[in-house]
Amino acid sequence: MTAAIATGETILVVGGGISGMTAALEAAECGRQVVLLERSPTLGGRTAMLYRYFPKLCHPTCGLEINLRRLKANRNLHVLTMAEVVGVAGRRGDYEVTVKIRPRYVNERCTGCGDCARAVTATVPNPHNYALDRIKAAYLPHAMAYPQRYVVDPSIVGTEDGEKAKAACKYGAIDLSMREETIELAAGAIVWATGWKPYDAAKIQPYGYGRFPNVVTSVEFERLADPHGPTGGRLLRPSDGKEAKNVAFIQCAGSRDENHLRHCSRICCMASLKQTQYLREAYGEDGRSTIYYIDIRAIDRFEDFHRKVQRDPTVHFIKSKVARIAEDGKTGNLILHGVDTEGYHRYEAEHDLVVLAIGMEPESNGIRLPADVVVDASGFIEGSADGGQQGAGAAASPYDVNRATQSATAAALRAIKVVHRAATVEGVSS
Numbered sequence: 001m002t003a004a005i006a007t008g009e010t011i012l013v014v015g016g017g018i019s020g021m022t023a024a025l026e027a028a029e030c031g032r033q034v035v036l037l038e039r040s041p042t043l044g045g046r047t048a049m050l051y052r053y054f055p056k057l058c059h060p061t062c063g064l065e066i067n068l069r070r071l072k073a074n075r076n077l078h079v080l081t082m083a084e085v086v087g088v089a090g091r092r093g094d095y096e097v098t099v100k101i102r103p104r105y106v107n108e109r110c111t112g113c114g115d116c117a118r119a120v121t122a123t124v125p126n127p128h129n130y131a132l133d134r135i136k137a138a139y140l141p142h143a144m145a146y147p148q149r150y151v152v153d154p155s156i157v158g159t160e161d162g163e164k165a166k167a168a169c170k171y172g173a174i175d176l177s178m179r180e181e182t183i184e185l186a187a188g189a190i191v192w193a194t195g196w197k198p199y200d201a202a203k204i205q206p207y208g209y210g211r212f213p214n215v216v217t218s219v220e221f222e223r224l225a226d227p228h229g230p231t232g233g234r235l236l237r238p239s240d241g242k243e244a245k246n247v248a249f250i251q252c253a254g255s256r257d258e259n260h261l262r263h264c265s266r267i268c269c270m271a272s273l274k275q276t277q278y279l280r281e282a283y284g285e286d287g288r289s290t291i292y293y294i295d296i297r298a299i300d301r302f303e304d305f306h307r308k309v310q311r312d313p314t315v316h317f318i319k320s321k322v323a324r325i326a327e328d329g330k331t332g333n334l335i336l337h338g339v340d341t342e343g344y345h346r347y348e349a350e351h352d353l354v355v356l357a358i359g360m361e362p363e364s365n366g367i368r369l370p371a372d373v374v375v376d377a378s379g380f381i382e383g384s385a386d387g388g389q390q391g392a393g394a395a396a397s398p399y400d401v402n403r404a405t406q407s408a409t410a411a412a413l414r415a416i417k418v419v420h421r422a423a424t425v426e427g428v429s430s
């Protein structure tokens with residue numbers, strides 16, 4: 001397998017979100033051999049979990065579809081899902097990478113017919129909806145998943161449900177004997193596009209996430225708004241399923257805070273501005289959004305979107321860092337306490353639902369990177385000093401999709417230079 005798909009001239013891209021896909025495609029379309037390695041069962045990353053994109057409010061599926069078409073048409077690109085790097089040895093131009101591949105229990109004969117899902121009764125928390133609902137233990141990660149292949153959750157392997165799934169499959173696609181595999185890959189350059197994760201909101205004690213059901217995070221709100229989400233796209237409160245029409249957005253939740261993330265997560269002002277428009281779309285003039293902010297960071301081409309939202313009479317802005325949230329035990333409503341720094345008066349404001357504009361933390365904070373990879377003070381990946389490894393997209397900085405893909409394209413170009421040099425100048429002299 002190693003010899004078939006990878007050589008020292010191969011570029012390894014770790015992480016199959018929009019940045020990893022972009023870096024891999026750019027390099028592969030320049031004629032380079034690329035292996036794209038993704039930890040989850042599907043490509044797409046967190047962008048595929050958004051309802052709409054700012055500033056145009058289009059659906060993320062468009063961008064994903066174009067990339068998948070490019071990917072299917074390219075023979076230089078090899079995708080490995082459910083795969084993680086567990087070790088990197090060597091140096092620029094000559095890496096030996098150890099990769100662990102978890103079993104999917106479903107092989108390439110899968111047609112996506114869904115009979116296995118209908119046959120099983122067990123459910124698991126749905127990762128695509130941030131575990132806000134449950135999904136059958138044999139599932140397709142989401143409608144645009146790539147590969148379009150079901151996954152059998154390990155929890156039902158060796159159970160009656162596992163056998164039911166296998167029996168239901170007319171194509172012999174379910175293989176419950178699959179085991180974890182470890183493979184070695186050769187690569188000349190490595191692009192780390194491992195992306196970001198939402199900061200753990202439960203650590204922001206005064207905001208009551210995890211204690212008050214109607215305090216949710218901005219990533220969860222994306223899923224509530226999405227017709228493929230847990231509420232079928234209706235903005236309903238978790239506590240009682242009531243329509244949430246009076247929603248507070250709390251900015252810098254976990255970001256710009258010495259006790260949590262020191263950095264500005266850069267996109268969460270835009271994310272909240274966008275999410276006010278989900279309310280407008282759902283309820284027209286009957287909805288009410290209030291943004292509690294320190295300052296709104298919407299620069300360059302986002303400024304027009306900010307101005308448009310400012311003109312919306314259903315959206316209100318309060319310049320304040322909310323001090324704490326209390327819950328009205330009878331109604332489940334949330335009472336926000338703080339000081340409006342423009343009028344310097346205290347408020348106690350009541351809302352149906354609170355959305356925490358949660359900070360973006362580098363996903364790589366949870367993984368072991370090779371020792372020579374340098375990260376900044378927040379853990380975002382800068383790369384190795386010799387240039388053989390580098391960060392791309394949200395793994396390198398809290399970027400929006402546009403900037404993440406620009407960063408990925410730059411990373412692809414640098415990786416091409418590394419493997420080109422290894423194959424010519426360095427290869428000749430060594």
Ligand SMILES: Cc1cc2nc3c(=O)[nH]c(=O)nc-3n(C[C@H](O)[C@H](O)[C@H](O)COP(=O)(O)OP(=O)(O)OC[C@H]3O[C@@H](n4cnc5c(N)ncnc54)[C@H](O)[C@@H]3O)c2cc1C
Pocket residue numbers: 014015016017018019020037038039040043044045046047050052053054055083084085193194195196197218219222267271274358360363367392393394395399400401402404
């Ligand atoms: C609430 C919210 C709303 C947003 N809305 C918008 C918007 O409207 N418009 C916009 O432009 N941006 C938006 N963003 C930002 C957008 O989500 C990011 O720009 C985008 O996800 C960056 O893509 P990425 O590929 O760099 O990272 P990710 O999307 O995080 O993808 C990283 C991929 O790497 C994989 N991975 C992680 N670790 C490993 C590992 N060790 N091994 C293998 N694979 C691994 C992950 O499974 C994932 O598939 C929003 C962000 C938030 C928080």
Ligand code: SF4
Pocket residue numbers: 106109110111112113114115116117150168169170171172173174
């Ligand atoms: S594993 Fe079999 S039953 Fe399940 S979706 Fe694929 S082809 Fe259909």
Ligand code: SF4
Pocket residue numbers: 251252253255256263264265266267268269270295296297357
């Ligand atoms: S983008 Fe806005 S909400 Fe996010 S951390 Fe920066 S200032 Fe705060």
